[in-house]
Amino acid sequence: MKRDPVVILVVAMVVSLMLVFGFNWARHPPKTSTDLKFKGEAPDFTLQSLDGRTIHLTDYRGKAVVLNFWATWCAPCKIEMPWFVELQKQYGQDGLQFVGVAMDDANPKDIAQFAEDMGVNYPILVGKESVGDAYGGIPFMPETFFISRDGKLVDKILGLKGRGEIEDDVKKILGPGGIAKN
Numbered sequence: 001m002k003r004d005p006v007v008i009l010v011v012a013m014v015v016s017l018m019l020v021f022g023f024n025w026a027r028h029p030p031k032t033s034t035d036l037k038f039k040g041e042a043p044d045f046t047l048q049s050l051d052g053r054t055i056h057l058t059d060y061r062g063k064a065v066v067l068n069f070w071a072t073w074c075a076p077c078k079i080e081m082p083w084f085v086e087l088q089k090q091y092g093q094d095g096l097q098f099v100g101v102a103m104d105d106a107n108p109k110d111i112a113q114f115a116e117d118m119g120v121n122y123p124i125l126v127g128k129e130s131v132g133d134a135y136g137g138i139p140f141m142p143e144t145f146f147i148s149r150d151g152k153l154v155d156k157i158l159g160l161k162g163r164g165e166i167e168d169d170v171k172k173i174l175g176p177g178g179i180a181k182n
Helices: 005-027 075-094 108-117 129-134 163-174
Strands: 046-049 054-056 064-070 096-102 124-126 143-147 153-158
Touching: 064 075, 064 163, 075 096, 075 163, 096 163, 108 124, 143 163, 153 163
Parallel strands: 064 096, 096 124
Antiparallel strands: 046 054, 046 124, 064 143, 143 153
């Protein structure tokens, strides 16, 4: 019986990938919200925005912040980004601020082009692994944190959720009376 070398090569590659991801998973298992390195207080960070400004999370104190870790290659991120744009428009005047943290290896120019193509109307920061680690690790993307006006972590969404669930969390961090009547 003759074996096809292409099949053998494909099987070998699949097994190799499984081993690499398996070892990485074992060494760095995904963390849950109970594993976060903070209790209630969202870790501050210093990151560069796409326009070269230095941004700290504490710059947004007094605003309700939706902190979204994403990547240009992330298909679910592309689904939720238009929702974020809409929600930023809808609730921005009420003190809501979306902040995107790009966690991939694309250069800032490519990230900026991607954000422009998506119509992003909120700050995009160039992420660092240390910032992801401060938030308990970012095992999957997107990962979104909801932070109250006083800097407390209110909720976290791992992966893609529906627009309604995201909007419910936005209303939570805006707080009672935090939404203007239109």
